[in-house]
Amino acid sequence: MSESKEGQKGEVVQVTLDRRGFVKGSFTLVGGMLLAIEASKLVGPGLLFAADAPGKLKPEEMMKYLYAVREGCTGCRSCEYACSMYHNNGLVRPSVSAVHVKKYKNVIDIPMICWHCEDAPCVKACPTTPQAIVKDKETNIIKYIDDKTCLGAKCNKCIEACPSGFLRRHPDTGWPIFCDLCGGDPQCVKACQAQATDTAPVLSTAKKGFGVNLAYRNVNVKDAAEGLMQTLYYPNTDGGRR
Amino acid sequence: MATPKGGYFGKMLEVDLSSGKISTRAMDEQIYKDYVGGYGLGAHLLYKELPPKTDPLSPQNILLILPGPFNGTSCPSTRLNMCFKSPHTGIFAHTEVGGNAGNEFKWTGWDGVIVKGKAAKPTYLVIHNDKVELRDASKLWGKDTYETDEAIKAELKDDEFRTIVIGPAGENKVTYACIIVDRFRAAGRSGGGAVMGSKNLKAVAIKGTKAVPVANVEAYNKLAAEAKDMCSNVEAWQGVKRWGTAGLMEFANFVAGSLVAKNYQTSWYPDVEYLGAEEANRTFWKRHTACPNCPMHCMKLGVLRTGGKYDGLIAEGPEYETGVMMGTNLGLVEFEGAMKGIEECDAMGLCTISTGNVIGYAMELVQRGLLKPADLDGVKLEFGNAEAAIAMVRKIARKEGKAGALLSLGIKRMADKLGGDASKYAIHTKGQEMAAHDPRGFKPRGVSYAMGQQGGDHHEGNTPDGQAVFAWCCSAVTCTLATATPWAKRRPGIVCEMLNSLCGWNMKDEDFWTMGKRFITAARVFNIREAGISRKDDVLPVRMTTEPLPEGPKQGAVFTEEDTKKMQDDYYAYYGWDANGIPTPETLKSLKLDYAMEVTKKA
Ligand code: SF4
Ligand code: SF4
Ligand code: SF4
Ligand code: SF4
Numbered sequence: 001m002s003e004s005k006e007g008q009k010g011e012v013v014q015v016t017l018d019r020r021g022f023v024k025g026s027f028t029l030v031g032g033m034l035l036a037i038e039a040s041k042l043v044g045p046g047l048l049f050a051a052d053a054p055g056k057l058k059p060e061e062m063m064k065y066l067y068a069v070r071e072g073c074t075g076c077r078s079c080e081y082a083c084s085m086y087h088n089n090g091l092v093r094p095s096v097s098a099v100h101v102k103k104y105k106n107v108i109d110i111p112m113i114c115w116h117c118e119d120a121p122c123v124k125a126c127p128t129t130p131q132a133i134v135k136d137k138e139t140n141i142i143k144y145i146d147d148k149t150c151l152g153a154k155c156n157k158c159i160e161a162c163p164s165g166f167l168r169r170h171p172d173t174g175w176p177i178f179c180d181l182c183g184g185d186p187q188c189v190k191a192c193q194a195q196a197t198d199t200a201p202v203l204s205t206a207k208k209g210f211g212v213n214l215a216y217r218n219v220n221v222k223d224a225a226e227g228l229m230q231t232l233y234y235p236n237t238d239g240g241r242r
Numbered sequence: 243m244a245t246p247k248g249g250y251f252g253k254m255l256e257v258d259l260s261s262g263k264i265s266t267r268a269m270d271e272q273i274y275k276d277y278v279g280g281y282g283l284g285a286h287l288l289y290k291e292l293p294p295k296t297d298p299l300s301p302q303n304i305l306l307i308l309p310g311p312f313n314g315t316s317c318p319s320t321r322l323n324m325c326f327k328s329p330h331t332g333i334f335a336h337t338e339v340g341g342n343a344g345n346e347f348k349w350t351g352w353d354g355v356i357v358k359g360k361a362a363k364p365t366y367l368v369i370h371n372d373k374v375e376l377r378d379a380s381k382l383w384g385k386d387t388y389e390t391d392e393a394i395k396a397e398l399k400d401d402e403f404r405t406i407v408i409g410p411a412g413e414n415k416v417t418y419a420c421i422i423v424d425r426f427r428a429a430g431r432s433g434g435g436a437v438m439g440s441k442n443l444k445a446v447a448i449k450g451t452k453a454v455p456v457a458n459v460e461a462y463n464k465l466a467a468e469a470k471d472m473c474s475n476v477e478a479w480q481g482v483k484r485w486g487t488a489g490l491m492e493f494a495n496f497v498a499g500s501l502v503a504k505n506y507q508t509s510w511y512p513d514v515e516y517l518g519a520e521e522a523n524r525t526f527w528k529r530h531t532a533c534p535n536c537p538m539h540c541m542k543l544g545v546l547r548t549g550g551k552y553d554g555l556i557a558e559g560p561e562y563e564t565g566v567m568m569g570t571n572l573g574l575v576e577f578e579g580a581m582k583g584i585e586e587c588d589a590m591g592l593c594t595i596s597t598g599n600v601i602g603y604a605m606e607l608v609q610r611g612l613l614k615p616a617d618l619d620g621v622k623l624e625f626g627n628a629e630a631a632i633a634m635v636r637k638i639a640r641k642e643g644k645a646g647a648l649l650s651l652g653i654k655r656m657a658d659k660l661g662g663d664a665s666k667y668a669i670h671t672k673g674q675e676m677a678a679h680d681p682r683g684f685k686p687r688g689v690s691y692a693m694g695q696q697g698g699d700h701h702e703g704n705t706p707d708g709q710a711v712f713a714w715c716c717s718a719v720t721c722t723l724a725t726a727t728p729w730a731k732r733r734p735g736i737v738c739e740m741l742n743s744l745c746g747w748n749m750k751d752e753d754f755w756t757m758g759k760r761f762i763t764a765a766r767v768f769n770i771r772e773a774g775i776s777r778k779d780d781v782l783p784v785r786m787t788t789e790p791l792p793e794g795p796k797q798g799a800v801f802t803e804e805d806t807k808k809m810q811d812d813y814y815a816y817y818g819w820d821a822n823g824i825p826t827p828e829t830l831k832s833l834k835l836d837y838a839m840e841v842t843k844k845a
Contacts, residue, residue, distance in 0.1 A: 074539040076532035081316060090459035092316050095349065095451035103342070103401075106391065106425035107543055107556055109531070171451035195537045197474055198483045199530060232528045233545040236554035241388055241589060242546075 066113040067206035075109030082191035095171045098179040099188045104225035105239035114166050114179035116140045125161035144178045165220045244271040247746035248457035249311035255352045260359030264374050279310035281336045281716035282761035284325025289768045298329035299440040301360035310719025314348030314454040316463050318470035319536040319724035328432040330417040331673035331697050333769040335432030340533040341424035346404040349450025361442035370449045379444035386589040387422040394447050406446040409591025411639035412439035416650045418596035426558035430593040457746035465740045472728040474537035486542045487562035491518035499796030500683030503570040505602040506669050509680045510794030517569040521577045538724045548578045557585035566678035567598025572631050579628025590639035599675035603653050606667050619643040669783045672697030683796040692782050693813050695765035706816035710758025760833040763825050767838035770845050777823040
């Protein structure tokens with residue numbers, strides 16, 4: 001189901017959407033108002049975060065998601081550095097970074113982040129009981145239980161299931177590498193914003209809402225790359241030589 | 243044999259292409275303490291391991307692929323260095339390239355590769371962590387650099403490999419062929435592509451998933467973060483983030499008076515407005531791109547939107563040097579032609595700086611009637627003719643026809659071959675074409691060209707101590723643009739502190755300068771041994787010293803005899819070399835280069 005709210009003129013309106021596939025729907029920007037054409041149910045003011053709020057946490061604490069405006073990515077990989085340093089005893093090791101930047105035809109850099117899907121396909125695909133990964137409603141992360149519960153390299157069903165190709169295998173162990181949002185303080189975002197001294201930063205945290213946790217969900221690397229080729233390099237959309 | 247606590251793995255790969263043997267060479271920590279990596283280590287290893295006077299295109303030449311200690315760590319702006327004996331100049335060659343290959347290499351767990359011998363047929367080397375193999379490259383031979391990279395990733399079924407490749411120019415051993423990384427990044431100078439080609443080595447594909455060990459992680463990461471901030475916050479470089487180095491084109495013309503145009507006949511070229519950063523911004527640029535962990539993103543990727551013949555051309559650039567050498571130096575007035583020329587050089591695997599110089603030189607020879615259309619297969623090689631220049635790039639790469647054969651020689655050999663007045667207009671030092679800054683307009687650049695150990699290069703440093711700093715950058719293998727000025731000008735000791743926490747060493751700040759002198763002197767003694775280099779060679783081309791600039795902000799300027807003498811004297815005094823430019827025995831001793839005593843005695 002998707003939920004949306006119509007706002008007063010000029011006011012920014014949050015739209016919460018949690019149904020997969022909705023990304024294919026269309027949106028229109030009208031007079032400063034974001035209007036979800038496909039939205040079927042309108043909710044009243046103040047109810048925006050009510051459905052998920054567990055009470056204790058403030059909405060801004062629980063509503064953290066990663067967001068990426070990929071057009072501006074410089075391919076500097078500072079995000080990979082930061083993620084791996086944070087989770088790997090301070091050592092840089094992009095091959096175990098959760099966020100990873102894919103190069104396409106050497107002309108597009110696509111930062112791959114976890115969208116922390118509400119009805120996460122990776123979680124659905126996990127065959128163990130109890131499941132080795134669960135969607136944590138409080139933190140939004142896909143919580144990885146432990147290396148004992150996870151079947152690792154002989155399974156990797158989650159990796160296959162992730163529609164955006166975010167998940168990767170750990171090069172040594174074969175366990176999937178999940179994004180834990182760094183316990184609420186995403187290091188990749190900090191690193192990306194710090195390097196962007198005169199460009200708009202690519203990575204940010206955002207509250208669940210229009211375009212967030214939604215916009216790229218079904219977009220795998222190839223689709224994303226081709227989309228960006230269209231946007232950035234038209235008329236040369238195949239990236240070949242001329 | 244001691245192993246470093248961090249920054250290095252303590253082992254190098256040794257690949258003998260003749261026998262196909264791949265082996266591991268253990269590296270003692272002391273050699274890293276003395277030479278660090280890249281430039282310094284390369285100069286030392288070449289001196290020790292290359293038989294004197296080796297033909298650079300023979301199987302005996304050694305190609306060293308050397309990332310530095312900082313590669314793959316939290317250090318900003320690291321690159322990849324390669325050293326060899328240059329087939330273009332016959333002396334020491336160090337060439338550096340940005341992009342992703344350097345760090346990827348380090349993550350494979352090797353400190354470098356020593357490539358020797360010659361493969362029986364086209365071959366490429368695959369390094370995937372500990373798994374190293376030689377593969378057949380027959381199907382890749384003849385492909386341009388872009389196609390080669392794509393084909394390798396397809397063959398290995400893994401697009402996470404990073405490649406170091408040569409194009410047709412390297413295959414055909416054009417002595418100024420370059421090595422390409424990430425499609426548009428070039429290890430340009432001194433002909434590394436020809437060395438690879440002479441070894442039948444089409445490419446190296448690299449994938450690494452390890453981490454570089456760090457002795458004191460917390461201290462190191464803190465210093466590296468400080469170092470990155472210093473790179474990001476140089477006031478003079480803020481414009482480079484936005485406009486790349488291409489932004490210097492207009493500056494060099496209208497302010498500095500050091501732009502190069504029409505084979506150094508003038509430094510005044512107002513049409514630069516149609517070739518420089520502003521034009522690129524209007525009709526070409528789309529994105530900024532950066533090397534790993536670099537806050538500068540000085541590179542600009544774009545797509546031509548001019549509606550002309552090359553509409554839709556995707557390329558990276560122009561940089562200051564490429565934009566000048568393939569643009570103003572050729573007397574062009576259209577951005578499109580210049581950009582296609584640059585892209586063609588990348589695809590063919592040619593050094594854009596040398597190629598632009600060579601074509602500009604030929605254009606002047608045509609202008610003066612010293613070359614006739616018949617000498618050039620009928621190509622109308624006149625200033626302003628972009629199509630002729632682009633056609634010539636392809637001919638040079640394939641050594642095609644009379645024109646290709648002649649121009650692929652490079653300026654020095656062309657002048658030697660043509661004889662007569664041709665040498666008057668030949669712009670090179672030590673056989674290396676100069677890089678886009680006229681030293682009459684900007685004299686410090688003369689130091690880089692005349693005194694630098696690989697001849698006419700812009701990455702050598704503009705003062706004696708500046709050269710020590712640049713040699714440091716190329717030894718630690720960090721970017722000379724992003725790191726030299728911010729670190730050296732404000733706090734050179736930060737490099738020593740970083741190495742101390744990274745490797746567990748106890749270097750003192752003053753070691754920085756001693757070691758810089760060691761790197762340069764090690765290259766110098768190699769050059770003395772190989773080519774008898776001395777004071778007579780540390781000079782600028784005759785045009786720089788005899789023809790005053792005819793117009794522009796520095797009208798009338800010339801690099802005088804006194805300028806040359808002062809430049810040489812200051813330099814030799816700083817490095818402890820004698821009046822003939824030969825390191826004194828005391829200097830060699832103090833720098834632990836005693837092994838070169840025999841050679842300097844003879845000089
Ligand atoms: S690899 Fe582990 S987390 Fe992924 S689906 Fe299998 S058991 Fe679940
Ligand atoms: S993006 Fe992929 S890994 Fe992340 S929650 Fe969705 S399916 Fe799982
Ligand atoms: S939020 Fe943290 S864990 Fe997730 S990708 Fe960014 S740095 Fe890695
Ligand atoms: S830090 Fe930002 S700009 Fe750099 S690679 Fe990551 S997403 Fe792209």
